[in-house]
Every structure is written in C-alpha cells, then in structure tokens.
Amino acid sequence: MEEIWLQDLGWDDKLPIELCQRWNSFLQSYSVLEQVRIPRWVSFRPEFRVEHHGFCDASQKAYGAAIYVHVEVGHKTMVHLLTAKTRVAPVKTVSLPRLELCGALLLSEMAEAILPNMPRLTSKFHCWTDSTIVLAWLAKPACHWTTFVANRVTKITESTEAANWSHVQSEHNPADLASRGVPLQELVDNPLWWHGPTWLQRPRDHWPSQGTNLPVTEIEKRAVKVHVASLPSEDFLDRFSKLDRALRVLAYVHRFVQRCRRQSPPSGVRLEAQDVAAAEELMTICTQRRYFSEEYRCLSQKRPVPAASSILSLNPFLDKKGVIRACGRVTASDSLRYDERHPIILPYECSLSRLLVKFTHLITLHDGNQLVVRLTRSRYWVPRIKNLVKAVVNSCKVCVIHKKRLQVQMMGSFPKERVSFSRPFTYTGMDYAGPFDIRNYTGRACLITKGYVLVFVCFSTKAIHLEPTSDLTTEKFLAAFARFVSRRGCPRQVQSDNGKTFVSASTVLSRDFLQAVKESVTDAYSHQQLTWQFIPPGAPHMGGLWEAGVKSFKTLFYKSTATRKYTFEELSTLLARIEACLNSRPLSPMSEDPTDLLALTPGHFLFGGPLLSIVEPEVKGESKSILNRWQHLKSLHQQFRTRWKDEYLKELHKRNKWQVPTENLRVGDLVAIKDDNLPSNEWRLGRIDSVFPRADGNVRVVDIRTTRGIVKRPVTKVVLLPREPPKTTS
Structure with a gap:
C-alpha cells in the first residue's frame, strides 16, 4: 500500500504488473495461515521464575519489535513469543540508525504497555538490539545528541533502564524477521520467531556478554557551543566618577567588615574621620599592589627594587602602614611636611590618580592646571602628572563649555x-x-x-x-x-x-x-x-x-x-x-589692463551695463538692420557671460576660513547648544540624534535631541563635550 501511495495512483488507475503479481502472491500465501498454532498458555506458574526479553531491529522498509517470556522450571527453560509489532518506515528517507532507534522506541512502548499487566513475579526485562550505534546513544545522556535522537532516547530511558540494553548478533535477532519480512511458509515453523534465539534456552553463561565495547560514534552528536566570556580584572574605582563617593562606599564596607570580625555592635550610622582615612589608606595600598606588584613584593622582603622599575629613581620604601612612598633628596628639609618629603607614589594609568586629580580640580573651582599640580604633589607623586591634569581638565564638561570651543568644519563648496x-x-x-x-x-x-x-x-x-x-x-x-x-x-x-x-x-x-x-x-x-x-x-x-x-x-x-x-x-x-x-559695483577686482575700462557689474546682466554709467553722446552713422542689431545684442550677452565665467567665477576658489576638515560629529555625541542670550553655564545639553553629511562627506548640520524635543543646528552652534573613552581590558 505504501508503494501504491508513493506512485501517486488514483482510485481508477490500474496497478502496475509487478505490484499485481506481488499482491496475488501475498493472497495465495494466506492458505498457509491455518497451519499457525499459537498457545494461549506460556507455561507460567507462581512458583516459576519468569523473565521477559525484548528484541528490536529495523530495515529501510520497516522496523519491528518482539517480546518473549522466559520461564525457568528447575533445570528446564521454556521461551515463548508473547507479543510483536511492526511499523512501516516513513515515506521521508530516514537513516538506518534512526530507524533502529525508532525500533527501540517501539520496544519500550510495548514494554510500558504490557509489563504492568504481567504478574509481579517477573524479575527482569532484558532489551536486545543488533545496533551498536543505538546502544551508544542510550549509554550517554540525551543532551549529547541532536533533537531527533535526544527526544527518543529520553522516552526510551523513561520506560526502560539503559543498563538492561545489550547487543545481539543479527542472525540471532528475531526482530530482524519482522523488519525485513518473511513469507508465511517460512514463518510457520521458524523456531527463531516463535521461541527466540537458541542460546536463550541455555544457561545464562551462554548468553551474549553485556559488556560489549561500544564504539565512539559522532553520528547525531550535538554540536557543543561554548560561549567564553573574558572577564577583565575590573578596577573597583572605575565604577565611580567622584573620589569622595568612592571613599564613602569603601569606608562603609571596611567598617562593616571590621565590626563583623570583632563582633562588636554598631556604634553609629554616620562615618567618622578615621573611617574615611582608613578607606583612603586601603584604597592606596590596593592600587599599589596591583600596579606595583613586583616592587611591593621586593620592598616587603627587604630587597632592592628591580632595575627596570619605573619608580626606581624615586627610591621607594614602605612606611609603617605598608604604603609605598618616595624618598627623594629633600628628606632633610624642616620646611616640608612628612607627606611633602615622602609623597605617596601612584601610577599614572590607575583610576585612583584620575579621581584624585579630578577631585583636586573640583575643589579648586576649575582653576588652572598649575594649581592642581601643586596641590596634588603636596601629598602624592604621580609620574607625568601634568599630562594627567591636562587630560582631566580637557574632559571636564564645565571647562569645555566655558571655553566655548564651537565645532567648525571645512568651508563647503558653493551650491550649484x-x-x-x-x-x-x-x-x-x-x-x-x-x-x-x-x-x-x-x-x-x-x-x-x-x-x-x-x-x-x-x-x-x-x-x-x-x-x-x-x-x-x-x-x-x-x-x-x-x-x-x-x-x-x-x-x-x-x-x-x-x-x-x-x-x-x-x-x-x-x-x-x-x-x-x-x-x-x-x-x-x-x-x-x-x-x-x-x-x-x-x-x-x-x-x-x-x-x-x-x-x-x-x-x-x-x-x-x-x-x-x-x-x-x-x-x-x-x-x-x-x-x-x-548693482553698479564690479563683480571682480578691476583689471590692470589700461585698455579694459569697463568692469563687469550685476547691471550688465540686468540692463546691459552699469546703472550709474555716464550717458554717452549719440553717434550718428549708418543704420543697422534688425538682424544685425539682434546679433549685436546676442554678442554682448555672450561677452557678459564669458566675462562672468572668467573674471568672477574663478575668483570663488579660495576659502577665506575653515580651510581644514575636522572630525565629524557622530550620532550619540553629547553636546552643548550655544545660546547667545544665555551664559555658557546655562546652555542646554543634548545628544546628536542624526547627522546630515554633504556631498563631500563633511557634516555641517545635525539634529540634537534635548529635553524639549529635537532641534536642528549647525555645527558652529555646538560645543562637543568629551567623549567617554572605550573601556579596555587590562
């Protein structure tokens, strides 16, 4: 019937001769069906030992399963067919290992339906298959395989135990007859089908070994996808934009840890001066241990600092609290405090140095760089501190807006x-x-x-x-x-x-x-x-x-x-x-040619000459024809157009300002919008919503999203605030 369906035959179409012959042969074999005798009793009694054995197999045409009851009476063993079932392979082409897995699933479904109705004296259910690939699939969790295999492995292991599955040779597998199909004449007296393999009636030491070495199969194996996230060693201070806030947070955490160690009740909620000082000291030590790890190790062990160290010239040492300080050439001065004689050494690239300079810049009311450098060096020594201060000041939004450095772009070409x-x-x-x-x-x-x-x-x-x-x-x-x-x-x-x-x-x-x-x-x-x-x-x-x-x-x-x-x-x-x-002004500079007395003016294109030119006396001569006059006027018009191109148009090449292209504004940039009626500290802030590049690729007009909506402004009315630097992993 499946082959008829695949050939797409209608109800009134004749069958092919080959199918007719096969169908007639199948009908004739039904005469042998009366010779089949199936016993209703499977030799079962309560005092007998009973087991069940299931076999499954598959071919490209069908897959099937059969369950046998195994009864032991003393030294005698009887095996009878209990039930069997076959199914036609799907029309869609499926690989043979998948069909064999479907046969195993059919066996597990039959066991789940039959075994609960059998007497409780049944000791064990054995499952046999001649497919080592199916056994390899059942030996591992379902998550290792593709969806098709994983779903069926899950259902099989829910009904049967994976340890009860064993391998059997194909010639000893009665389910092979069900999957390939046999004529009734061969099936009537076939002992393999009615009583199972011969070794099943022998003692257990003659059964196939269950310790078969399973192959390592890659068939239907799920591709393992691993997402590896590289977690950078993030600096704790990168989460803060202000030093005082970072100190308060660290002070609360440090005080909490100390109280937990001492198991003392809290003395109050407000931070005290010693709490903030302890947090600052801890923050400094952690930063030095991270960036000066080798130097810190050498100083702790009373060894000299490596010769390649960047702080070797500062003659570093550890104070009583474990902080690296500089021992310069002014240690004998009585005019300097201890922090000034021995400043704390901080690396240039650390977040603590940046927050420290930024904090000093704020408390000095955004004053110049020299004051920030002087106040910072009164306690800390940061290499290249002038560069750091300059970078911090240039990234200060208040200072950038106050400087009113508006964006400019190279002067564009004239429109057509x-x-x-x-x-x-x-x-x-x-x-x-x-x-x-x-x-x-x-x-x-x-x-x-x-x-x-x-x-x-x-x-x-x-x-x-x-x-x-x-x-x-x-x-x-x-x-x-x-x-x-x-x-x-x-x-x-x-x-x-x-x-x-x-x-x-x-x-x-x-x-x-x-x-x-x-x-x-x-x-x-x-x-x-x-x-x-x-x-x-x-x-x-x-x-x-x-x-x-x-x-x-x-x-x-x-x-x-x-x-x-x-x-x-x-x-x-x-x-x-x-x-x-x-309209009588010259369009271009006057020519130095003494014979060129008439400059080109807008009036030439309006009336044929300057509007304020001196009235010339009438010259009487031979009259010209209308055609000659028209040609004369047309010639004058062509002369004006030629002079406009040669004398005026070529003077427009030069750019008087904005001669160098600059970096374009980008979508998402934070900007301040200049307002001529407001002081700079009250200018509105916004982000670039869209840009409008010209034919040369330069952006001169942008849309800015503000709290009041989107406004369109030229770049000359915009102050670009410092962009956030991209985060780099250390």
Whole structure:
C-alpha cells in the first residue's frame, strides 16, 4: 500500500504488473495461515521464575519489535513469543540508525504497555538490539545528541533502564524477521520467531556478554557551543566618577567588615574621620599592589627594587602602614611636611590618580592646571602628572563649555545655483533690513513709524533688489514679493532664514498664493514651480550672500541719511538709488589692463551695463538692420557671460576660513547648544540624534535631541563635550 501511495495512483488507475503479481502472491500465501498454532498458555506458574526479553531491529522498509517470556522450571527453560509489532518506515528517507532507534522506541512502548499487566513475579526485562550505534546513544545522556535522537532516547530511558540494553548478533535477532519480512511458509515453523534465539534456552553463561565495547560514534552528536566570556580584572574605582563617593562606599564596607570580625555592635550610622582615612589608606595600598606588584613584593622582603622599575629613581620604601612612598633628596628639609618629603607614589594609568586629580580640580573651582599640580604633589607623586591634569581638565564638561570651543568644519563648496549661469534672480536669497524710522507726512507734528526693507540677492550675478515694507506681516511681505516678481520675474528657488514671516509666507505660497495677490500679477508666474528652502536655525553664515547684501545696503543707507527721517515715498526713491549703486559695483577686482575700462557689474546682466554709467553722446552713422542689431545684442550677452565665467567665477576658489576638515560629529555625541542670550553655564545639553553629511562627506548640520524635543543646528552652534573613552581590558 505504501508503494501504491508513493506512485501517486488514483482510485481508477490500474496497478502496475509487478505490484499485481506481488499482491496475488501475498493472497495465495494466506492458505498457509491455518497451519499457525499459537498457545494461549506460556507455561507460567507462581512458583516459576519468569523473565521477559525484548528484541528490536529495523530495515529501510520497516522496523519491528518482539517480546518473549522466559520461564525457568528447575533445570528446564521454556521461551515463548508473547507479543510483536511492526511499523512501516516513513515515506521521508530516514537513516538506518534512526530507524533502529525508532525500533527501540517501539520496544519500550510495548514494554510500558504490557509489563504492568504481567504478574509481579517477573524479575527482569532484558532489551536486545543488533545496533551498536543505538546502544551508544542510550549509554550517554540525551543532551549529547541532536533533537531527533535526544527526544527518543529520553522516552526510551523513561520506560526502560539503559543498563538492561545489550547487543545481539543479527542472525540471532528475531526482530530482524519482522523488519525485513518473511513469507508465511517460512514463518510457520521458524523456531527463531516463535521461541527466540537458541542460546536463550541455555544457561545464562551462554548468553551474549553485556559488556560489549561500544564504539565512539559522532553520528547525531550535538554540536557543543561554548560561549567564553573574558572577564577583565575590573578596577573597583572605575565604577565611580567622584573620589569622595568612592571613599564613602569603601569606608562603609571596611567598617562593616571590621565590626563583623570583632563582633562588636554598631556604634553609629554616620562615618567618622578615621573611617574615611582608613578607606583612603586601603584604597592606596590596593592600587599599589596591583600596579606595583613586583616592587611591593621586593620592598616587603627587604630587597632592592628591580632595575627596570619605573619608580626606581624615586627610591621607594614602605612606611609603617605598608604604603609605598618616595624618598627623594629633600628628606632633610624642616620646611616640608612628612607627606611633602615622602609623597605617596601612584601610577599614572590607575583610576585612583584620575579621581584624585579630578577631585583636586573640583575643589579648586576649575582653576588652572598649575594649581592642581601643586596641590596634588603636596601629598602624592604621580609620574607625568601634568599630562594627567591636562587630560582631566580637557574632559571636564564645565571647562569645555566655558571655553566655548564651537565645532567648525571645512568651508563647503558653493551650491550649484551659485556657480551656474542663469537668468538674474532665478535663484534668490532674501532677508529683512531694519527697522527704520519713517515719517507719515511732512510737517512738524508728523507721526514716526517703523519701516523695513526687503533685500533680494541673485545667487549667480549678486544683483540686488530692494523693496520697502511698512511692517513684518505676511500680507505686506506677499505684496513686496509680488512687486519683486513683476519687475524681476518669478524665481525658481528662494532661500531665507527661519523668520516667522518667511515661514508663514512659504505656507501661503504653497497653498493659496493665487488668492493672496492680484490676478494680473499671478498670471506672470502661476505656471512656474516655486520652491522655498530654509537654512538651519542659528546659521547666518549659510546665508552669507544675502547677509552681505544687507550689510552693503545698510552702509550706503546710513551714510546717506545720517539722522534724517524720510517719508515712505522718499525712502522708496532712496532705495532705488542705493539699488542702482549696488548693482553698479564690479563683480571682480578691476583689471590692470589700461585698455579694459569697463568692469563687469550685476547691471550688465540686468540692463546691459552699469546703472550709474555716464550717458554717452549719440553717434550718428549708418543704420543697422534688425538682424544685425539682434546679433549685436546676442554678442554682448555672450561677452557678459564669458566675462562672468572668467573674471568672477574663478575668483570663488579660495576659502577665506575653515580651510581644514575636522572630525565629524557622530550620532550619540553629547553636546552643548550655544545660546547667545544665555551664559555658557546655562546652555542646554543634548545628544546628536542624526547627522546630515554633504556631498563631500563633511557634516555641517545635525539634529540634537534635548529635553524639549529635537532641534536642528549647525555645527558652529555646538560645543562637543568629551567623549567617554572605550573601556579596555587590562
């Protein structure tokens, strides 16, 4: 039936001829079944000695098990088949050792079901198998084998004892007949099947020895995975950041141990001065024994310090308390205390030296390095103490913030909008200038109000456009922006800082700008796609182009006005004049060529020449055709573009500052955020949440997570606090 299933035959399909022949042969063998006689009595009586023997085996087709009852009557032994069972091997291919293990499991399940129903006179249950691999699996705990084997070994050992399993030769194993299958004609009178192996009816000294040497098998062995953790010899003081706290903890522990040894009742909860002194002494001795182990051993044994010792020049010795001290050349001085004449020697790299210097730095109110060195050497001698003090001070967060060493990064390359030629004001930056005093009307009792100037700067030509506004509201800005668009055309991209007016206006322009201005104005640029970009908060240097434009405008404005106050119309007139002056400035230094009298200015790209150039007299000559005039204008435009590339663009290579790249900030770094309105000790702290590297890989803008949320800042507004050094194993 299993072979039919494997061939995937349907109910109406004909069987193969080979299977039909085998099936007919099997049916014909049933005629011999009437010759089989199975006794109902197995020769059992209460006075007889009864044992049970189980056999199991397997083949690639099936596995089976058989249990025999072994009865001893005086010198006579009778063996009868008690029960047997077979099972077909799984369809999925399984190795022969696994099938033999399944046969052993079948035998244990049969024993668990039958033996409890047998008389209590049964003395022992013997289990036999011809597989040494199965015996090797049963001889060891289940945890040594893979899951498949371990689960079945566990079930077998729960029903039977591993010591009762023995090896039998295959020709003496009746379960071999059940696993391979035999015709009924051979099974009717087969003594091996009905009465077991012949040696089972003989005395026990003829049975197979149970001391069979089992092979060392690697089959189905579980791969042992061992996780080895290297535990470094951690310094107790590495857990503390302050010396006084470490002393108090060690003082409590030391006092507790002393009281337990003396079995004296506690005298109080508060620490006394002698407790802290004892803790400091113990801490010093433990540190010296760890870092100066060889020197400590030699000094304890009254031997000289090794010549390779790092403290040989200090002539060390042990005092009465077991502390290593220095015996220098000033021991005869009466002006020095004992600790100053014989300072305690501490290693440079130990945690105690670091905590000691840090404690001295704190009690001196973050004073300079010299004071910390002097106070520390009044009692302790630490080699290279100046380097240690410098390292501790440089890692002090208070000192780092107070020094205000802001992060800098190499000046980045110009964006594509700055170095690509385009129509003037296609890429525009803008900012407000002001406020300025404005008179409502002329006369004595005039009302003075505030006014502002909106400065537009072209990215490629540095042309400037000035628009006066009466306030900083979004409506007034949109009106000024509409006037700018009407005169200069709609820009493709606008950049500005994060002023509230600009942020609100960007929302209006992206949502309902068509309803905010007149239809006649929107028709000119409604088909254009306007994008607005904001520089990071607190980064005016990223808007240096328009900041320089505002500065240039203010310079001319204050030189022209002095203390005079203008009306709005007068201010508009003055702004137009200043705009003309600014757009007439040369884009590059003047040439030394005497024949080159005309410098390239933003006005060349706006009107074809400087706005403040002298009016030239009309030259009457032959009239040119329209085509020649167009070619002439086109030639002038090409000349301006060529001069812009040769005279102006090539002057932008030089970096005036921030010329060397520095290490980038990393995610997780602890930083202080500079606030121009607060003292440095009140600056907010935060951790870098994300970084924004540019095309050159340098990070100039970061997101910082603070207690108030995430803020975006340039690196020039950030103070990097000392990073925690990686822990190293000693």
